Amino acid sequence: xxxxxxxxxxxxxxxxxxxxxxxxxxxxxxxxxxxxxxxxxxxxxxxxxxxxxxxxxxxxxxxxxxxxxxxxxxxxxxxxxxxxxxxxxxxxxxxxxxxxxxxxxxxxxxxxxxxxxxxxxxxxxxxxxxxxxxxxxxxxxxxxxxxxxxxxxxxxxxxxxxxxxxxxxxxxxxxxxxxxxxxxxxxxxxxxxxxxxxxxxxxxxxxxxxxxxxxxxxxxxxxxxxxxxxxxxxxxxxxxxxxxxxxxxxxxxxxxxxxxxxxxxxxxxxxxxxxxxxxxxxxxxxxxxxxxxxxxxxxxxxxxxxxxxxxxxxxxxxxxxxxxxxxxxxxxxxxxxxxxxxxxxxxxxxxxxxxxxxxxxxx
Numbered sequence: 001x002x003x004x005x006x007x008x009x010x011x012x013x014x015x016x017x018x019x020x021x022x023x024x025x026x027x028x029x030x031x032x033x034x035x036x037x038x039x040x041x042x043x044x045x046x047x048x049x050x051x052x053x054x055x056x057x058x059x060x061x062x063x064x065x066x067x068x069x070x071x072x073x074x075x076x077x078x079x080x081x082x083x084x085x086x087x088x089x090x091x092x093x094x095x096x097x098x099x100x101x102x103x104x105x106x107x108x109x110x111x112x113x114x115x116x117x118x119x120x121x122x123x124x125x126x127x128x129x130x131x132x133x134x135x136x137x138x139x140x141x142x143x144x145x146x147x148x149x150x151x152x153x154x155x156x157x158x159x160x161x162x163x164x165x166x167x168x169x170x171x172x173x174x175x176x177x178x179x180x181x182x183x184x185x186x187x188x189x190x191x192x193x194x195x196x197x198x199x200x201x202x203x204x205x206x207x208x209x210x211x212x213x214x215x216x217x218x219x220x221x222x223x224x225x226x227x228x229x230x231x232x233x234x235x236x237x238x239x240x241x242x243x244x245x246x247x248x249x250x251x252x253x254x255x256x257x258x259x260x261x262x263x264x265x266x267x268x269x270x271x272x273x274x275x276x277x278x279x280x281x282x283x284x285x286x287x288x289x290x291x292x293x294x295x296x297x298x299x300x301x302x303x304x305x306x307x308x309x310x311x312x313x314x315x316x317x318x319x320x321x322x323x324x325x326x327x328x329x330x331x332x333x334x335x336x337x338x339x340x341x342x343x344x345x346x347x348x349x350x351x352x353x354x355x356x357x358x359x360x361x362x363x
Contacts, residue, residue, distance in 0.1 A: 001351065002032045004083035006074070006097045008090040009061065010037040012044035012243060014166065014270040015113045018142075019089045020046045021169045025344040027051035034081040038070050038093060045245040053081065066092075074100045085351055087111070091119055095126050098135035109138040109350055111164070114267040115149035115289075124153070131157045138350055140164045142268040145288035162350065166268050167343030168277045176247055179255025183211035184239070185317065186256035186280075188249055188271035189263070191219030191240070196262040196285070196307070198228055203313035205232035209320055211257065214239045216249060253278045257320045262307060266290055273338045276301055279331055281324045283316050296333040301326040 003026055007019045019035065026033040027049040035048070039058035048054060057073040058065055074096050078086065087109045088097035094110040101108035116124065130136060131154055138160040141147040147163050154161075185204075189195040197215050204213045215225070215238070222240065229238040244252065249271070253259060259275035259282045266272075266289040273293065275282050282302035284290040294301040305312045336342065 001084055002034070002082045003085045003087065003351070004034045004036055004078055004081055004097075006036045006038075006086060006088040006093045008038050008092040009041040010039070010044065010056065011042040012046075014267075015089045015111075016044065017046065017246075017270050018111075018113075018166050019087075020048055020052075021167055021340065021343065022087065022347060023052045024049045024169070025340065025347075029344070034077070034083065036074065036077055038074070038096065039066060045247075055081075070096050071099055075103055078104055078106065085109070087347070087350075089113065091123050091127065095123070095130065098130045102130075102133070102135040107137050108135065109140060110136060111140045111142065112146055112150070112267070113142050115146055115265055116151070116153055117149060118265060128153060128157075131159065138162065140350070142166060143289045143292050145292050146267050148288065160350075162346070164343065164346040165338060166270050166273055167340045168270075168273055168338050169340040169343075170277075176254075177251045179251050179253075181255070184214045184256055185209070185211065185258055185260055185320065186252055187213070187215045187217075187260045187262075188252075188274075189215075189217050189261070189269070191215070191217050191221040191225060193221065194264050195219075196264050197221070197225055199262045199307075199310060199313060200260055201225060201229050201232065201234065201238055202310050203317055204237065205234045206310065206314040207317035209317040211320075212237045212239055213260075214241070214252065214256070216241065216244050216252060218243050250274060250278065253280045256280055257322065258283055258302070258316075258324065260313075261285065261290065262305075262313065263287060263290060264307065266293075268293060276331070276334050277338060279326070281326060283313070294334070296330050296337065299327055299330045301330050301334055 005019050005023050023033040023035045034053040036055045039061045040056050055077050083106055086097050086101050086106055088094045089111045098108050141163050144163050229235040253275050259280045261272055262285045265287050268289055285307040286304050291304055
């Protein structure tokens with residue numbers, strides 16, 4: 001089966017990782033996937049199987065080109081690839097794929113990666129309009145929390161809905177680098193208001209914890225975070241070494257006392273899932289997707305804290321020690337939930353003509 005996987009931009013992001021995991025799994029199952037990016041934003045170190053055909057419609061983001069050229073170029077690329085199914089990730093790719101699929105008569109699956117309130121008004125209107133025109137057949141959501149955020153957005157439209165969690169695909173853990181030395185707490189994510197790293201710096205300044213806070217990522221809030229750390233007297237203990245490869249992130253996770261994620265909102269963070277699968281102790285904010293990600297068997301992996309309670313985050317840092325471990329049965333249940341086999345089996349259920357190998361060993 002020839003399947004096109006469409007993503008808005010190529011960069012080191014969670015949606016991109018999920019799309020590439022899917023394309024790699026399709027190759028291993030004997031399908032012929034084409035991975036299409038509307039444009040290239042930044043370099044990344046993802047492993048892409050040799051059997052995956054990769055296409056870029058635009059070399060970089062230029063708003064006018066993205067608006068005017070994406071649809072005709074996507075239609076031509078899909079036709080050339082002989083696509084029999086289209087699976088789109090991220091909202092701009094969702095919109096263009098829905099239109100292209102309608103023009104070509106190809107079934108389309110779209111995947112929502114963030115809560116509806118994080119989309120712009122025009123994007124929300126366009127998405128609903130395309131659904132009402134019959135351009136969508138199946139809608140997937142990266143978490144139940146994202147599904148809930150859509151409420152009655154698709155009211156009156158007959159669609160198939162399915163929650164498909166992200167997965168962690170580790171082919172050979174023996175090749176991972178050794179963890180960095182030192183006593184540190186870890187956060188991973190773009191340096192943005194959404195990720196709320198300022199709370200961690202303030203909590204560190206109030207706490208009795210004497211180690212470092214390492215924040216992996218890059219973004220528009222770097223200067224503000226550096227200034228905050230300097231003002232609070234913890235600049236020497238707040239390390240922001242930038243974007244790291246997937247292997248390096250895994251190494252940092254395995255050496256951390258705990259993984260902290262105080263996000264203001266999430267769809268379903270890959271970094272958090274990596275921490276869980278690595279059996280790293282986690283401390284997350286009490287927003288719906290975060291709570292969902294760490295909850296299984298009516299229990300919680302690690303800690304869930306009020307997003308606005310800096311004292312609670314500081315107290316959590318005070319209590320950090322080497323022997324903190326989440327309950328094994330909860331860790332095992334979540335590792336199965338975020339397995340590659342489960343992820344591929346879920347997508348197989350949307351592709352009835354695909355080879356059975358997609359879902360083998362899903363359990």
